[in-house]
Amino acid sequence: DYSIQIFLRLSWHDSRLAFNASAIGSGGGCRGQKQKQQEHQQQQQPTVNESIGLTIDPRLIDEIWLPDIIFVNEKQAKYHDITIPNKLLRVKPNGDVYYSTRISLRLGCHMALYRFPLDTQVCEINMESYFPVFIDRFTKQELILQWRKSKPFEVNKDFHLPQFVLTSWNTSNCDIQYLSGEFPCLRVHFVLRRVFAVYLIQYYVPALSLSCCPGCPSGSALKPCQHGYRVMTVLSMTTQSMGLWMTLPKASYIKAIDIWMGVTVMYVFSAMLEFAMVNTMARNEIRRVTRRIRKAAAKRSMNGNAQEGDTQD
Structure with a gap:
């Protein structure tokens, strides 16, 4: 087993969350037209940056649909809530959603120790789709998981292990065929060389x-x-x-x-x-x-x- 702390960042498009940025900046029709004109004369109304989007309160994130991502080789995991829930969700006017959260994981890694301590190990992070409400998964026709084209996986510059050296890593797709259909899957490989x-x-x-x-x-x-x-x-x-x-x-x-x-x-x-x-x-x-x-x-x-x-x- 090995423990790792990650920032899981997801992006998707949800047309149901599209909104009019100018309407939010002008009050969205909550006041009368005359009253809004008077307020415009007194002060400048805040606007939504279309390139960044509207940041959602972390307490409301559970009310929004999120991709049903699970870690297949996970043994123990937890979210971080100090001092506030470590979650971020932004919605752009066109319906593009950006979600980020910090997770601590304890994952299983099958190690071959025949050459120990001159060994090199390959550990993985496997992410699949899972839908807990109906105890079913989205098939590949309903949900597609893809890595970001530029920098799909990043490692902290201060990353250090006492017994291993991270020599390389790579990302890949690992779509799995089950009896009920083909399900999307993403995988990260870590190549770890033991310090002799x-x-x-x-x-x-x-x-x-x-x-x-x-x-x-x-x-x-x-x-x-x-x-x-x-x-x-x-x-x-x-x-x-x-x-x-x-x-x-x-x-x-x-x-x-x-x-x-x-x-x-x-x-x-x-x-x-x-x-x-x-x-x-x-x-x-x-x-x-x-x-x-x-x-x-x-x-x-x-x-x-x-x-x-x-x-x-």
């Missing part, structure tokens, strides 16, 4: 240092302290691996970092086994040599005593 430097410093460098540090592979000098050192190395690698697996995303398959940590742990553990085997073999060899020396010394001592007895005789 964090995992290099926290996991790869320590694991490499523990597995390749001096004294880890068994050598010719067998000191008693080396065995304790190798045991501590194995315990350190095991603790690091367990801590890593607790923080990583759960997956039912093997990831790249699992192979790395498994190989380093097996290397350190095999080095400890090698040291134990060589140490055991060396001790056995020392015992055999000591036993041979003792036997040879005892034999020489017996031969010397026998020669002394013959000389005395």
Whole structure:
């Protein structure tokens, strides 16, 4: 899952909302003609800018028809109402409507973690049409969703992710065919590349240092302290691996970092086994040599005593 905050901006044409801008500026017939002429002489009446349109009070937006847009992969969402509802609706005299609102979303994203942490993920925002009153959707013949030709999707210049880098994004149409008809759909793809430097410093460098540090592979000098050192190395690698697996995303398959940590742990553990085997073999060899020396010394001592007895005789 990932969380995102967006400004959803929609534009459409609704002929039912067309109005006469000059009539609104002149009072729309609410007063008599003579009274309006007198007010024109006293002050200039406000006018509606036809290029911008008439801004509707946010409390009245629910009384106006809005496109039934839903986020298909949405798991949790909310509108923002502090300090006022973060909504804007403007209507032009010809019936063109512009609507904007701020939404916080928690969306699902299917990630493939086979190459983690060297992976690149593609997440989506899927928007479709849905009509909640009749529990039905508008078909493509009744409602058409299209991206704006210029800058259909914009990203905040200060946008930053702690673990990913947004490399690219693109928009597309994803019209879906159901049994009841073809329904309009819009989609945004995000290409996210994971930042490898964090995992290099926290996991790869320590694991490499523990597995390749001096004294880890068994050598010719067998000191008693080396065995304790190798045991501590194995315990350190095991603790690091367990801590890593607790923080990583759960997956039912093997990831790249699992192979790395498994190989380093097996290397350190095999080095400890090698040291134990060589140490055991060396001790056995020392015992055999000591036993041979003792036997040879005892034999020489017996031969010397026998020669002394013959000389005395």
